[in-house]
Amino acid sequence: MRLIQGLMLHDTPEGTIAVATGEAAKVLNGMLRLSDTAAFILRHMEKETTEDEVVAAITAEYRVDEARAREDFKTLVGQLDGAGLIVW
Amino acid sequence: MLYRFASMTVDICPRYRYTAELCEGYLAPEGAAADFTVRVTDEEIAREADGTRELPPAYLESLAIYRRICHEALRFDTFLFHGSALEMDGEGYLFTAPSGTGKSTHTRYWREVFGERVRVINDDKPLLRVTDGGVFVCGTPWDGKHRLSTNSEVPLKYLCLLERGEENRITPATAGEIYPAMLGQTYRPAATADMGKTLALLDRTLAAVKLYHLWCNLSPEAAKVAYRGIHEGD
Numbered sequence: 337m338r339l340i341q342g343l344m345l346h347d348t349p350e351g352t353i354a355v356a357t358g359e360a361a362k363v364l365n366g367m368l369r370l371s372d373t374a375a376f377i378l379r380h381m382e383k384e385t386t387e388d389e390v391v392a393a394i395t396a397e398y399r400v401d402e403a404r405a406r407e408d409f410k411t412l413v414g415q416l417d418g419a420g421l422i423v424w
Numbered sequence: 425m426l427y428r429f430a431s432m433t434v435d436i437c438p439r440y441r442y443t444a445e446l447c448e449g450y451l452a453p454e455g456a457a458a459d460f461t462v463r464v465t466d467e468e469i470a471r472e473a474d475g476t477r478e479l480p481p482a483y484l485e486s487l488a489i490y491r492r493i494c495h496e497a498l499r500f501d502t503f504l505f506h507g508s509a510l511e512m513d514g515e516g517y518l519f520t521a522p523s524g525t526g527k528s529t530h531t532r533y534w535r536e537v538f539g540e541r542v543r544v545i546n547d548d549k550p551l552l553r554v555t556d557g558g559v560f561v562c563g564t565p566w567d568g569k570h571r572l573s574t575n576s577e578v579p580l581k582y583l584c585l586l587e588r589g590e591e592n593r594i595t596p597a598t599a600g601e602i603y604p605a606m607l608g609q610t611y612r613p614a615a616t617a618d619m620g621k622t623l624a625l626l627d628r629t630l631a632a633v634k635l636y637h638l639w640c641n642l643s644p645e646a647a648k649v650a651y652r653g654i655h656e657g658d
Contacts, residue, residue: 346623350603351600353607355607367603
């Protein structure tokens with residue numbers, strides 16, 4: 337899985353945002369504000385990856401057990417998928 | 425024919441007379457060399473049609489030409505920002521908001537209240553030129569339905585997000601608070617690399633100017649409240 341083509345992450349002085357360009361602009365008008373954790377996850381999803389790879393990256397970066405990391409990942413991916421921002 | 429906008433010299437080759445007439449106040453000085461050339465295709469002109477109303481090809485061509493200029497302008501650290509910009513006492517003010525909020529009405533109040541101290545730089549689609557020495561708001565002839573612009577550029581000092589309100593009120597704002605609105609009023613190119621450049625220029629702009637959130641009703645008093653709020657403590 338990966339983020340839809342054209343969804344770009346941008347660091348502003350007040351946090352990371354996701355902005356749609358090109359194809360992604362057809363499904364997202366405007367921007368998404370991202371928490372630090374969401375930005376971390378989305379950066380891993382800019383290229384093709386798997387749930388296990390991202391969960392491993394989360395547990396390596398944050399003090400969180402695998403079950404909690406997987407739950408957070410699934411929640412975020414569910415929201416992104418619902419908005420049409422994931423390619424499977 | 426060579427024209428000059430935001431310190432860029434542009435060779436425009438329109439097929440309709442409309443664009444040449446639109447730009448006649450922006451001719452480049454003699455001997456200037458073109459930074460780039462703009463000649464749009466039939467496809468680019470057709471893409472400007474919004475599908476809801478019949479618009480003359482000459483007008484659509486002018487939109488396509490400006491779109492190309494804005495695309496090229498990124499190489500010159502310059503981008504299009506939707507808003508009504510004015511100059512007063514040598515300082516640039518930019519009022520932005522979604523269409524229909526009353527940007528032009530608000531800057532008209534500034535002209536009514538402050539008279540000849542105020543000059544409209546561009547009433548609709550100014551270019552912002554970002555430099556290490558600050559941001560400059562630049563006049564172009566793509567200047568909205570009231571056709572208000574000046575062939576000049578001034579240091580942009582104040583950027584106000586405008587909203588309708590029962591009462592006139594102004595407060596300082598942070599970039600984070602108004603970022604979604606600012607992004608909404610920024611010309612967003614389709615290519616990801618160009619969008620990245622645009623966002624970098626927007627960030628530099630928001631860091632370089634004073635930001636405000638302005639609520640105003642439809643009365644000239646709004647201009648006085650805005651001016652007082654901006655210059656409080658000067």
